[in-house]
Amino acid sequence: MTTEIDSPQAENGDPVPESSPSDAAVTAPRTTLRWWPAVLLLAAMFALRMIPSVMEAPGLPLMMLSFMGPAALGILLLFWWCFASRASLREKMVGTAAVILIAAVSIAVLHFSLQGVFAVVLVLPTGLAAFALGLVVMSRNARWRLPIALLLSLVTFGYWDLRQNEGATGAFRTQLLWRWQPTAEQRYLEELAERQQRPTPLSDTTAITLASAPWPAFRGSDRSGVVRGVTLDADWDRSPPKSLWKQKIGPGWSSFSVAQDRLFTQEQRGELEAVICLDATTGQLIWEFTYPSRFWEAIAGAGPRATPTIADEGLFALGADGILLCLDAVTGGELWRRDLKQDADRSPPTWGFSASPLVTDSLVIVHAGGADDKGLFAYHAETGEIAWSVASGNHSYSSAQLATFFDQRGVLMLSNDGLQFVGVEDGRTIWQHEWALENYRTLQPLVVGSTIFFTTSTQEGTRRLTVSRGDDGSWNIADDWTSRDLKSDYNDYVYFEGNLYGFDGGIFTCVDAETGQRHWKRGRYGNGQCILLADSGQLLVATERGEVALVDASPEKLNELNKLQAIEGKTWNHPVLIENRLYIRNAQEVACFELALAGGGVAEE
Structure with a gap:
């Protein structure tokens, strides 16, 4: 028995021509896509993006994988769509061309703060992920899956076109604003224009010298971050910190140098870098020195990185774009200037020139990182003429530091090549500890007697x-230990009674200085800074969120005595304590607080 199958007919009854399989592949979308490879790629993108959030201080390879991996997986999503999705040829061609066009137009009109690295790290992966997500969710709907996927991609790419970036936190979380919102710098410039209409007359001040400066340089006179002669009252409920003044300030990661009730720091003002002098009692601007220069990068944003240095010969300041200045500390008048870009024959490093000047023996010493013998420069403090220069690595954000070992004075300099100790007079190498790495180094070496602690970057430890x-006069540099229990990036640590206190990633920690082993790791302060009150064993910790915590320096446990919300915004700058006055700033605000002293030294109302 034979069964006959009727041929399909059109409405008019005529037979419908049969189409070949190849024609169907071109003209008709398949009912269901092969969606599971896209789901795996999307899950991998999400997992890579979460690495900085779930891991403390991941190493550089993992960080690079977290940053660049999602973009690579986004490209693989396009390969899935073109070669493994089971979509029709027409769908593939239209979808690929459309999403590439959307991405290209979106990236072209991004705000400048999201172009470059953030376009690769954020914009491209999320836009391609949205495209793939739409295809996966609508995989069974042959008619609407491509329009929905393209719409989701358009909305996602378009979202980034409406945003701008003010930088990133220490955990690389972006700080986003709507494109039409004024930035902190723009708000400051508006306020500054009004403030400058009411100039503050120069106060009567005698010559500012090193002897008149209780805090003459970055992290103090010896760069150790130690304050002596002060014990704070730990009961802030009974004697709360008193806010003396607070105001906006321009972008910059400078700390303060202090002399004769004056604060010296640096900031960015639009296309101008500025060295400023503030009245330490009132916060009023006493003088300013500006010059055309602007350095900006996507993580830290705009502004100087170094801190001015007070010396008998003047006030010395280095800008992020490499301008080294000598100013009159009383009036702000320029005495001389140099350009490290020209002297070292190099462009600014990735995060800008950051070396706070070291002034000693009538020399001004800064790291420039040029090739050959153009790494570390010494200039005559009176004239600005080059005294000597020596090789010193090409990637460092640390500052030259004076040290003495066995009656031999010299300059310690930490760079990507390792740690070197050179003569003050001529820069000759006294000794060098080689520990080269491709990454950068940022922190100051910490000297305790004949012992030195220094840190590489996040992955290697201390x-x-x-x-x-x-x-016979020969030098021996013994490598005692290397510990990953203290992986500081740009967060300096301090030494107290046999222990190191600082940041392991974004968590405060205490490490045994003899063994490198951790005592405790607590206190999620983010990437902050700390100073030590040596007489009392107290620590003032400035958190990345702008808080100030008073902590007992004890190896037993983290004992947070009190905490104050001092300023708003990301805070990477080093705080300064002069007697019982705390000075703190970031890229948005600067403030002064009076803290009660132990033994009845309560701040007056």
Whole structure:
């Protein structure tokens, strides 16, 4: 028995021509896509993006994987769509061309703060992920899946075109604003224009010298971050900190130098860098020195990175674009200037020139990182003429530091090549500890007697060296230990009674200075800074969120005595304590608080 199958007919009864399989592949979308490869790629993108959030201080390879991996997976999503999705050829061609066009137009009109690295890290992966997500969700709907996917991609890419970026936190979380919102810098410039219409007359001040400066340089006179002669009342409920003044300030990651009730710091003002002098009692601007210069990068934003240095010869300041200045500390008048870009024959490093000047023996010493012997420069403080220059790595955000070992004075300099100790007079190498790495170094070496602690960057941890000298004058630099229990990036640590206190990633920690082993790790302060009150064993910790915590320096546990919300915004700057006055700033605000002293030294109302 034979069964006959009727041929399909049109409404008029005529037979419908049969189409070949190849024609169907071109003209008709398949009913269901092969969606599971896209789901795996989307899950991998999400997992990579979460690495900085779930891991403390991941190493550089993992960080790069987290940053660049999602973009690579986004490209793989396009390959899935073109070669493994089971979509029709027409769908593939239209979808690929359309999403590439959307991405290209969107990236072309991004705000400048999201172009470059953020376009690769954020914009491209999320836009392509939205396209793939629409295809996966609508995989069974052959008619609407491509329009929905393109619409989701258009909305996602378009979202980024409406945003601008003010930088990123230490955990690389972006700080986004709507494109039409004024930035903190723009708000400051508006306020500054009004403030400058009411100039503050120069106060009567005698010559500012090193002797008149209780805090003459970055992290103090010896760059150790130690305050002596002060014990604070830990009961802030009974004697709360008193806000003396608070005001806006321009972008910059400078700290303060202090002399004769004056604060010296640096900031960005639009296309001008500025060195400013504030009245430490009132916060009023006493003088300013501006010059055309602007350095900006996507993570930290705009502004100077270094801190001015007070010396008998003047006030010395280095801008992020490499302008080294000598100013009159009383009036702000320029005495001389140099350009490290020209002297070192190089462009600014990734995050800008950051070396706070070291002034000693009538020399001004800064790291420039040029090739050959153009790494570390010494200038005559009176004239600005070059005294000497030596090789010193090409990637460092640390500052030259004076040190003495066995009656030998010299300059310690930390760079990507390692740690070197050179003569003050001529820059000759006294000794060098080689520990080269491709990444950068930021922190100050911490000297305790003949022992040195120094840090690489987030992935390698901290190393302890012991310096000794033989009877014949030869130097021996012993490598005692290297510990990953203290992985500081740009967050300096302090030494107290046999222990190191600082940041392991974004968490405060205490490490045994003899062994490098961790005592405790608590206190999620983010990427902040700390100073030590050596007489009392107290720590003032400035958190990344603008808080100030008073902490007991104890190896037993984290004992947070009190906490104050001092300023708003991301705070990477080092705080300063002069007697019982705390000075703190970030890229938006600057403030002064009076803290009660122990033994009845309560701040007056």
